Amino acid sequence: MTDIKRTPIKVAFALLLMSGSALAVQPITTLPLRVDAEQRWHLPAGEYVGSFSVDQPMQILCEPGAVFQAQGQGNGVTVSAPDVRIEGCTFLDWGHDLTAMNAAVFLQPQARGAVIKGNRLQGQGFGIWVDRTQDASLIDNRIQGDPALRSQDRGNGIHLYAVQGARVIGNQVRDSRDGIYIDTSNGNLLQGNTLEDLRYGVHYMFANDNRLIGNTTRRTRTGYALMQSRKLTVTGNRSEQDQNYGILMNYITYSTLRDNFVTDVRDGSTGDSMISGAEGKALFIYNSLFNSIEHNHFEHSAVGIHLTAGSEDNRIADNAFVGNQRQVKYVATRLQEWSANGRGNYWSDYLGWDRNNDGLGDIAYEPNDNVDRLLWLYPQVRLLMNSPGIELLRWVQRAFPVMKSPGVLDSHPLMNPTTRPMTQEPTA
Numbered sequence: 001m002t003d004i005k006r007t008p009i010k011v012a013f014a015l016l017l018m019s020g021s022a023l024a025v026q027p028i029t030t031l032p033l034r035v036d037a038e039q040r041w042h043l044p045a046g047e048y049v050g051s052f053s054v055d056q057p058m059q060i061l062c063e064p065g066a067v068f069q070a071q072g073q074g075n076g077v078t079v080s081a082p083d084v085r086i087e088g089c090t091f092l093d094w095g096h097d098l099t100a101m102n103a104a105v106f107l108q109p110q111a112r113g114a115v116i117k118g119n120r121l122q123g124q125g126f127g128i129w130v131d132r133t134q135d136a137s138l139i140d141n142r143i144q145g146d147p148a149l150r151s152q153d154r155g156n157g158i159h160l161y162a163v164q165g166a167r168v169i170g171n172q173v174r175d176s177r178d179g180i181y182i183d184t185s186n187g188n189l190l191q192g193n194t195l196e197d198l199r200y201g202v203h204y205m206f207a208n209d210n211r212l213i214g215n216t217t218r219r220t221r222t223g224y225a226l227m228q229s230r231k232l233t234v235t236g237n238r239s240e241q242d243q244n245y246g247i248l249m250n251y252i253t254y255s256t257l258r259d260n261f262v263t264d265v266r267d268g269s270t271g272d273s274m275i276s277g278a279e280g281k282a283l284f285i286y287n288s289l290f291n292s293i294e295h296n297h298f299e300h301s302a303v304g305i306h307l308t309a310g311s312e313d314n315r316i317a318d319n320a321f322v323g324n325q326r327q328v329k330y331v332a333t334r335l336q337e338w339s340a341n342g343r344g345n346y347w348s349d350y351l352g353w354d355r356n357n358d359g360l361g362d363i364a365y366e367p368n369d370n371v372d373r374l375l376w377l378y379p380q381v382r383l384l385m386n387s388p389g390i391e392l393l394r395w396v397q398r399a400f401p402v403m404k405s406p407g408v409l410d411s412h413p414l415m416n417p418t419t420r421p422m423t424q425e426p427t428a
Helices: 370-377 379-384 388-399
Strands: 025-027 040-043 046-049 051-054 059-062 066-069 077-079 085-087 090-092 103-107 115-117 120-122 126-131 137-139 142-144 158-161 167-169 172-174 180-183 189-191 194-196 200-205 211-213 216-218 222-230 233-235 238-240 245-253 256-258 261-263 281-286 292-294 297-299 303-308 315-317 320-322 326-330
Touching: 245 261, 261 281, 281 297
Parallel strands: 025 051, 040 059, 046 066, 051 077, 059 085, 066 090, 077 103, 085 115, 090 120, 103 126, 115 137, 120 142, 126 158, 137 167, 142 172, 158 180, 167 189, 172 194, 180 200, 189 211, 194 216, 200 222, 211 233, 216 238, 222 245, 233 256, 238 261, 245 281, 256 292, 261 297, 281 303, 292 315, 297 320, 303 326
Antiparallel strands: none
16 A cells, blocks of 8 residues: 555544634545555545545545544535445534534535545534535434433434435434435335434325335334325335334335334323324324325234225325234224225234134224214223213114214225245344
């Protein structure tokens, strides 16, 4: 290798003279980089204090022990050139001014085709911010925020704004605000990421034609928050021990949810079961239409699925609802049939039978009755939940079904779940 600059291994840059001012941004080429035969630049072990910029295409490979230390000011590294690769580096203590979008690695619009791989980031601001560029790859990075801060005061682990063609694969994010936030960004892939101890694991806003495949969220306040987007492909994801919602769909249209596994969604810590949204819902669908929701597994949560606010014309079939305290919550004025092509869903509380052994129940499954709807519309009535009066109302309704409110009907309930392989822990 050839040294481009022989300087001490520990590189520190002076603060500006005025007290409290930020560190001056230095070109990355001021560091003791060494080039190899393949024109890759190696950064030796050491602590490099300050904020740095990359304004030319280059591959930067950090050797073990190479640490960027921004001392709480600005970005760690700002990239403003195409085809830049940053790999194997450690970033600590960059700025935490969320208004200024301080990040460990900030990709500017000129940073097309950037590859940020195998880095370790620990700080209070944004981890990786990708700003209005294309074809960025964020792969196998480990990002940790500061759990001592309130979640709203932390940056997101990975933030995509007006981005196209990004590949966000195999990253681990914890203790930031949102794990991965996608804003006004189309045609991106999020795959195989692990997101823990966050507000939202994945957060989509105004993002279309995106793929969300094989990710895992744990102990977040919402695993997957899908909002104001269309044509999302959400397949093979897991939500474990999240709070409030496993998967939340808000104004989602023409999207596919398939092969997802949601378990143990807990009640919210901000209120009791009389507060809407705090019941621990495996799947919440709000004002979302024309979606396909098939072959998913929702288990051991307070509510299996909650539909509201005009969420109609969705295809809901071949799913499994197992051991939820309440399988379905639906209040509307229109009957919804939850089966397709002669196949419905599996319901662990279904009490019907299958006399011809075709795998389908011989009587329809109706998860809710008029008393349920009364309790949802007037939560105060819950004080009488187990009273003789409520039990009498239920008995009268079953014995004399003269008036039935519109609700959910599964005409072809499955006798056995088809999602059993999902219940196994994924292999590493």
